[in-house]
Amino acid sequence: PPTVPPPPGPPARGSLSLHRAYLRSPLGLLRLGQLALGAAFWVTVAAHKYEGAAHFALFAAVLVWLLTLALFGQSLLGRWELVPWLGSRWLLTNLVHDLALGVGLYAAATGIMGHKAKQRSFCNLPGYSQHCLYSAYLSASICGGITACLYLFSGLYCLSRRCQDQRDII
Numbered sequence: 280p281p282t283v284p285p286p287p288g289p290p291a292r293g294s295l296s297l298h299r300a301y302l303r304s305p306l307g308l309l310r311l312g313q314l315a316l317g318a319a320f321w322v323t324v325a326a327h328k329y330e331g332a333a334h335f336a337l338f339a340a341v342l343v344w345l346l347t348l349a350l351f352g353q354s355l356l357g358r359w360e361l362v363p364w365l366g367s368r369w370l371l372t373n374l375v376h377d378l379a380l381g382v383g384l385y386a387a388a389t390g391i392m393g394h395k396a397k398q399r400s401f402c403n404l405p406g407y408s409q410h411c412l413y414s415a416y417l418s419a420s421i422c423g424g425i426t427a428c429l430y431l432f433s434g435l436y437c438l439s440r441r442c443q444d445q446r447d448i449i
Contacts (some may be wrong), residue, residue: 298357304449306373309433310351313381313426317344320385320422324392327415333395336388340423343384343430350376354448370448374437381430389423392416 301307321340324333350373353359360366395416402411437448 295356295358298355300449301354301357305436306433306448307351307354309429309436310347310354313347313429313433314344314351316422316426316429317347317385320388320419320426323415323419323422327412329412331395332391333416336391336419336423339384339388343380346376346380370437370441370446373448374434374441377430377434377437382427382434385423385427385430389420389427392420392423396420 317340321337321344324337324340329337353362354369354373359369359372362369362372365372393416396413399411399413399416402413440448
């Protein structure tokens with residue numbers, strides 16, 4: 280009897296390599312800044328005693344940081360087409376992530392940490408002998424504000440590409 284050939288296997292994927300054009304693009308550089316300052320924000324908050332609304336600020340910062348890390352990794356490897364439904368809309372995915380999540384959550388977290396720094400401003404006086412969280416909260420607030428601005432810039436970059444009818448992130 281004639282033999283039937285085996286069914287074809289999955290298509291072979293190319294080897295993984297870095298998408299260097301993305302790394303040199305404005306969006307790639309902004310992502311690196313977002314990751315660095317976002318990590319500085321949540322490490323500063325997590326390394327010190329925090330309570331109340333600072334729990335939300337820490338949650339928001341870590342959530343956005345992890346999602347940014349995932350977007351950066353997929354974009355750097357050029358494998359966003361492997362993400363179901365979002366891969367075909369990668370520019371829109373980056374736009375929504377930056378403006379809704381990045382700016383929104385980091386602005387809220389910055390406001391929370393700024394308010395907490397203002398509440399602790401009394402301990403910034405010379406000669407105050409108790410442990411003071413003012414500088415930690417203020418540092419986190421500054422990092423959060425700069426990070427929110429970086430998300431705004433990357434969101435505007437994606438929006439301008441979208442308005443120019445371009446579908447790619449570079």
